Amino acid sequence: MITEPLSPRPDRGGTATVGMVGAGQLARMTHQAAIALGIDLTVLSVDAEDPAVLAGAAHLCGDPDEVASLFALAEASDVVTFDHELVPNQHLEQLAAAGHQVRPNAVAKRVAQDKAFARSTLARADFPVPPFLVTDAGSSDAVEAFAREHGWPLVLKAPRGGYDGRGVEVVRDRAALAASPLAGSQTCWLLEAMVPIAVELAVLVARRPSGWWSTYPVVETVQEDGICRELVMPARIPVEVADRAAALAVSLAEGIDATGILAVEFFVTTDGELLVNEIAARPHNSGHATIDACQTSQFENHLRGILDWPLGATAMAAPAAATVNLLGPPGALDLRRGMPAALQDPAVHVHLYRKDPAPGRKLGHVTALADDADAALASARAAAAILVGR
Amino acid sequence: MITEPLSPRPDRGGTATVGMVGAGQLARMTHQAAIALGIDLTVLSVDAEDPAVLAGAAHLCGDPDEVASLFALAEASDVVTFDHELVPNQHLEQLAAAGHQVRPNAVAKRVAQDKAFARSTLARADFPVPPFLVTDAGSSDAVEAFAREHGWPLVLKAPRGGYDGRGVEVVRDRAALAASPLAGSQTCWLLEAMVPIAVELAVLVARRPSGWWSTYPVVETVQEDGICRELVMPARIPVEVADRAAALAVSLAEGIDATGILAVEFFVTTDGELLVNEIAARPHNSGHATIDACQTSQFENHLRGILDWPLGATAMAAPAAATVNLLGPPGALDLRRGMPAALQDPAVHVHLYRKDPAPGRKLGHVTALADDADAALASARAAAAILVGR
Numbered sequence: 001m002i003t004e005p006l007s008p009r010p011d012r013g014g015t016a017t018v019g020m021v022g023a024g025q026l027a028r029m030t031h032q033a034a035i036a037l038g039i040d041l042t043v044l045s046v047d048a049e050d051p052a053v054l055a056g057a058a059h060l061c062g063d064p065d066e067v068a069s070l071f072a073l074a075e076a077s078d079v080v081t082f083d084h085e086l087v088p089n090q091h092l093e094q095l096a097a098a099g100h101q102v103r104p105n106a107v108a109k110r111v112a113q114d115k116a117f118a119r120s121t122l123a124r125a126d127f128p129v130p131p132f133l134v135t136d137a138g139s140s141d142a143v144e145a146f147a148r149e150h151g152w153p154l155v156l157k158a159p160r161g162g163y164d165g166r167g168v169e170v171v172r173d174r175a176a177l178a179a180s181p182l183a184g185s186q187t188c189w190l191l192e193a194m195v196p197i198a199v200e201l202a203v204l205v206a207r208r209p210s211g212w213w214s215t216y217p218v219v220e221t222v223q224e225d226g227i228c229r230e231l232v233m234p235a236r237i238p239v240e241v242a243d244r245a246a247a248l249a250v251s252l253a254e255g256i257d258a259t260g261i262l263a264v265e266f267f268v269t270t271d272g273e274l275l276v277n278e279i280a281a282r283p284h285n286s287g288h289a290t291i292d293a294c295q296t297s298q299f300e301n302h303l304r305g306i307l308d309w310p311l312g313a314t315a316m317a318a319p320a321a322a323t324v325n326l327l328g329p330p331g332a333l334d335l336r337r338g339m340p341a342a343l344q345d346p347a348v349h350v351h352l353y354r355k356d357p358a359p360g361r362k363l364g365h366v367t368a369l370a371d372d373a374d375a376a377l378a379s380a381r382a383a384a385a386i387l388v389g390r
Numbered sequence: 391m392i393t394e395p396l397s398p399r400p401d402r403g404g405t406a407t408v409g410m411v412g413a414g415q416l417a418r419m420t421h422q423a424a425i426a427l428g429i430d431l432t433v434l435s436v437d438a439e440d441p442a443v444l445a446g447a448a449h450l451c452g453d454p455d456e457v458a459s460l461f462a463l464a465e466a467s468d469v470v471t472f473d474h475e476l477v478p479n480q481h482l483e484q485l486a487a488a489g490h491q492v493r494p495n496a497v498a499k500r501v502a503q504d505k506a507f508a509r510s511t512l513a514r515a516d517f518p519v520p521p522f523l524v525t526d527a528g529s530s531d532a533v534e535a536f537a538r539e540h541g542w543p544l545v546l547k548a549p550r551g552g553y554d555g556r557g558v559e560v561v562r563d564r565a566a567l568a569a570s571p572l573a574g575s576q577t578c579w580l581l582e583a584m585v586p587i588a589v590e591l592a593v594l595v596a597r598r599p600s601g602w603w604s605t606y607p608v609v610e611t612v613q614e615d616g617i618c619r620e621l622v623m624p625a626r627i628p629v630e631v632a633d634r635a636a637a638l639a640v641s642l643a644e645g646i647d648a649t650g651i652l653a654v655e656f657f658v659t660t661d662g663e664l665l666v667n668e669i670a671a672r673p674h675n676s677g678h679a680t681i682d683a684c685q686t687s688q689f690e691n692h693l694r695g696i697l698d699w700p701l702g703a704t705a706m707a708a709p710a711a712a713t714v715n716l717l718g719p720p721g722a723l724d725l726r727r728g729m730p731a732a733l734q735d736p737a738v739h740v741h742l743y744r745k746d747p748a749p750g751r752k753l754g755h756v757t758a759l760a761d762d763a764d765a766a767l768a769s770a771r772a773a774a775a776i777l778v779g780r
Contacts (some may be wrong), residue, residue, distance in 0.1 A: 016726055032422050036681075038725065038754070055425045056446015079588045214736075291426075292685070295707070295737070295759060313736040313759075317685070317707030335428065336406055339699055346604075346703040347685070352428030354438030364428070369685060369703075383501055 016307055017042065024300075025353040025362065026083035026283045029291065032125035033299035034087035038150045044073045045085075052083075061073030067091045074100040079259060081306050082282050082325060082365075085113035086161065087346040090386040101260040103209065103306040104281040111256050112281040116159040116190045123337065125255055130267065131193040132158075137186045146173070150193035154163070156180055164360070165226020193278050196270040200277070201235050202286035203244075204251035205262045206301035206311050213250060214301070214311045216294060218242040219286050221265065226256050227360065230380075231323040232373045233289045233316065237268065244274055250298050252276070260305040263287060285325070285362070290314070292349040292367045319370035322376035326352075326364040333357040335364065335387055342366070342383040347376075350383065363388075406697055407432065409467030410436050411454050413440035415743040415752065416473035416673045416689075423689035426509040429697075433473075434463045439648065441743045442473075442622065447529035457481045464490040466620060471650060472672050475503035489670065493649040493696035494671040501646050504672035506549040506580045511700070515645055517638060518665050521583040523548075527576045537564070537643065540583035546570055547580040554750070555616020560584065585665060591625050591632075591656040592676030596701050599649050604691070604701045606684060608632040609676050617750065619748065620770075621713040623679045623706065623764045627658065634664055642666070646739075650695040653677060666716035673717070675752070680704070680738040681710035682757045703764050708759035714774040716742075716754040723747040725777055727756065732756070732773040740773065753764035753778075 016039045016051050020027045023045030034041040038202075041048070042058045053059045060076070061068030064087045074080045082384060092106040104112075111118045123129055133139070133146040147154060154177070158167035171177045182189045200221045207213040219230050219236035240343045249264040256262075263284030265277040285343040287298035295310025304311050326335070335352055343352055345368065352364040366380035366387070406429045410417045411436030421442050424431040432448045433440070441553045443449045450466070452459025452478045469491040482496040492503075500776030501508045506524040513519055523529070523536040542568070548557035563565045572579045574738060590611045598604040610625035611618050625632060637656040646652075655667040677688035686694075686702025696703050716725070725742055732740055735758065742754040756777070758769035 016729075028425065031446065032425050033423050035418065036739070037729070038740075056421065079734055233610045268437040281675075296739070304733065307730075310741065311731070311736065339427070341407075343694065343700040343702070345703065348424070349686070349702065350428075351426045354428055380634075383712070383759070 016079075019044065019073040019080045019086055020057075020098055020175075021070065021073065021080065021081055022083030023047075023050035023052040023057065023059060024083055025051045025355070025364075027057065028055045028353060029288075029351070030083065030283060030299045030302060033303055035296055037300065037303060038144070039303055042076050044055050044071065046188075051355055053214045056352045067094060070095055070099070074102075074337070079103050079306050081099060082109070084282070085204070085280070087113075089113070090352055100262050103280070104262070105257055105259070108256045108258045108281040112160050112279045115157050115278070116188055118279055119190060121256075122252070127252060128273065130195045130275050130277075133191045134225055135182060135185075135189045135191055143177070143182075143191060144205050146191060147177075154183055155192040155194050157192065159190055160278040161186060164228075164362075165223075170314045177250055183223060184344050195267055195273075195275060197267045198270045198272075199235070199237065199268045200359065201237065201245050201266040201268060202231075202284065203245050203264050203266070204284065204287045204290070204298055205249050205253040205258070205264070206260065206298070206305045207253045207258050207262065207312070208305050208311065211254075212311065213253060214314050214345065215246045216287060216290055216298065216314045217316055218245050219289065227325070227327065227362075228285050229325055230328070230377065231286055231289055232377060233293055233321045233323075241268060241272075241274060248274070248276065250293040252279070256281075259308075259358050260302040261287065288324045288351070288365050289321040289367050291351070293318055293369055297310040320373045320376045321367055321369050322373060322380040323365050323367045324377075325362050326366065326384055326388050328357045328359050328361040328363050328389050330359045331369050333363070333388065338387040338389070341387040345383060347379050350387070394607045404424060406430070407521065408696065409434065409463040409470045409694060410442070410447075410473055411460065411463065411470065411477055412473030413437075413442040414473055415441045415745070415754075417442035418445045418469065418743060419678075419687070419741070420473065420673060420689045420692060422691055423687055425429040426766050427460075427693060429693055432463065432466050441745055443642060444744045457484060460485055461488070464488075466702065469493050469696050471692070472499070473497065474672070475670070477503075479503070491696075494652070495647060495649070496654070498646045498648045498671040502669050504549050505547050505668070506578055508516075508669055509580060511646075512642070512666055517642060518663065520585045521582045522669075525572060525575075525579045525581055533567070533572075533581060536581060537567075543584050544586050545571055545582040547582065549551070549578060549580050554752075555613075558616055565702045575749050580744070585657055585662040585663075587657045588660045588662075589625070589627065589658045589728050590667070591627065591635050591658060592621075592674070593635050593654050593656070594674065594677045594680070594688055595639050595643040595652045595654070596695045596704070597643045597648050597652065598695050598701065599647075599698045601644075602701065603643060604704050605640060606637050606677060606688065607706055608679055609679065611676050617715070617717065617752075618675050619715055619717070620767065621676055621679055622767060623683055623711045623713075631658060631662075631664060638664065638666065642669070646671075649698075650692040651677065656669055658764075678741070678755050679711040679757050681741070683708055683759055708760050710760045710763045710766045711757055711759050712763060712770040713755050713757045714767075714770040715752050716756065716774055716778050718747045718749050718751040719778050720749045723753070723778065728777040728779070731744045735769050735773060737769050738773040740777070
């Protein structure tokens with residue numbers, strides 16, 4: 001439902017118009033990039049106080065579940081893109097069928113939004129993934145066999161709608177499985193072997209419809225309770241591992257004809273095996289260091305990619321960068337109070353999203369540049385601790 | 391006169407509010423920096439289609455010549471600052487007297503807005519400046535003596551209101567002087583010896599009310615018809631000259647208690663003498679390369695400076711950078727048409743201001759990073775030529 005008219009946008013030539021479904025922090029930072037490029041970004045927001053709207057992006061208030069909202073956005077835009085996954089795939093197909101440019105396309109979005117579809121698609125195409133089983137109502141024998149083969153614990157994932165650790169559950173044993181949402185469920189679930197993880201990585205690929213692409217330096221991600229806490233760029237891994245991860249991410253982007261930013265998350269197992277974990281077909285938390293640490297941010301390259309403009313250089317501007325997410329602590333928080341103290345270190349860059357504080361909520365991030373990863377991490381952690389009072 | 395209410399700005403803690411007088415490209419780029427810092431920027435704009443307003447900054451429509459508009463802005467802001475010089479000084483003194491934070495202060499603004507006052511003030515404080523004479527209605531003998539001492543041509547400058555070469559006239563001889571606006575004028579003019587210029591420089595100092603400061607690498611500026619066309623960072627000059635320019639700029643900033651960005655332009659004469667030319671107490675065209683080439687942009691450091699927050703690192707992210715201003719050509723122009731071709735070089739960054747094209751108008755700029763100045767200049771010039779069809 002559209003509850004507000006489009007903010008006025010005078011026609012003065014010389015601009016491209018992009019519609020972004022979603023108005024969170026990713027849309028907020030995309031708006032910053034759009035300003036330089038002279039691109040008019042219109043966001044589809046649920047709330048007029050969403051982060052991108054507070055940053056001044058033109059907005060339509062509407063529901064991404066409703067096709068009418070999506071059509072209204074598409075009609076105001078040269079290209080439609082996304083700051084989240086939660087858009088019904090059939091709506092995207094309808095938009096494309098009506099002649100609107102939807103980038104990334106519906107297939108890439110489905111791979112990003114449906115973990116079961118992603119695992120099956122990737123496994124069929126011989127990408128390395130953790131051992132998995134897509135269950136349905138009648139698969140109890142298959143589940144039993146899968147557990148026997150891979151042992152406990154297993155990891156149970158809701159195929160859709162999960163984020164920041166939601167929708168993922170570690171199932172310790174047969175009794176826990178019987179008490180899990182899988183038991184007696186009529187819908188499909190993703191069951192995975194629990195692989196022993198040495199380190200987690202993310203590769204960001206920027207890609208154009210015409211096929212040109214570029215990758216960012218591989219990022220090391222530190223997750224805690226399923227939420228990304230810290231990033232280190234470049235990842236502290238052997239160059240062969242980084243090269244193989246980048247090559248896998250590029251061939252995945254090509255395989256699903258991704259456009260704009262595609263973020264591919266990997267597990268490196270304790271045996272040194274590289275396995276594709278999750279995929280996001282949009283700018284991604286794992287790429288936030290690119291704003292301050294790379295010549296062109298992921299947000300600018302997402303816009304350039306979806307418009308089929310040439311991509312900007314992804315090289316780093318410093319030997320190392322670290323990003324720490326600012327997660328809302330329990331209790332009240334006034335982020336501004338900490339700003340002068342947090343910025344005391346001149347290598348620190350703070351990005352605030354202007355979201356209402358709530359425990360565990362991503363309210364901003366801090367990136368620090370340094371000569372090595374340890375120094376960058378120490379700077380970013382110190383500033384983050386000041387800001388969220390950890 | 392205030393013709394529009396302040397755009398809505400919900401109170402959600404964690405933010406600082408800054409009011410900026412002016413809504414041109416400098417305010418536009420300041421808004422981009424404000425988004426990351428969680429700062430609410432409100433601009434005082436003449437027109438609801440000014441560049442900063444189109445970028446989504448909250449705005450008040452009003453006239454910077456009217457004290458009521460300035461008070462309305464100040465009442466909505468923790469700190470008042472500027473994207474131009476054209477504000478009556480007595481209004482700023484009134485704001486400060488009423489307890490509003492005006493940064494930079496009225497003295498710094500007067501040095502920046504009144505060339506005759508600046509020359510006299512600097513000369514009294516022993517800063518090197520070109521030989522000059524501040525005229526008034528009765529100074530024809532003094533003018534005669536000045537011309538005898540320094541020879542023709544002389545340079546005649548309107549003390550206030552000039553920019554991009556306007557308000558500056560080269561006076562070839564006595565006859566030209568008699569035909570100039572100086573002749574018979576009842577107001578004050580600035581007459582200067584025409585010094586032989588080898589190169590022009592600019593130094594940007596960021597400074598806090600508490601006295602901390604930081605300088606950016608010295609920039610080489612290329613002027614044509616009084617308009618800045620190109621910048622090279624760092625300037626291709628001996629390190630002693632750069633150090634001396636930086637030291638002069640810092641002591642000037644300290645002398646007038648400047649806050650935020652102070653830009654000091656210098657002539658280097660063919661004899662190697664360093665002379666202070668113009669001063670701007672705000673973010674400045676000569677610092678545009680800082681967005682892409684430095685760890686912290688001049689716009690972010692202006693905000694941090696006026697809020698008395700610690701300043702960000704000014705180190706360069708590449709060995710060399712060049713910026714070329716996009717000046718409107720005669721005839722029609724569609725900047726977007728050239729974007730894909732201009733961005734073909736991945737080292738190029740384009741910034742569009744969304745102003746109506748007009749001949750000679752600054753419509754945007756291109757910055758290129760490279761291993762040396764020549765390569766950076768070649769990239770930036772090529773992209774600019776594509777965009778404005780030169």
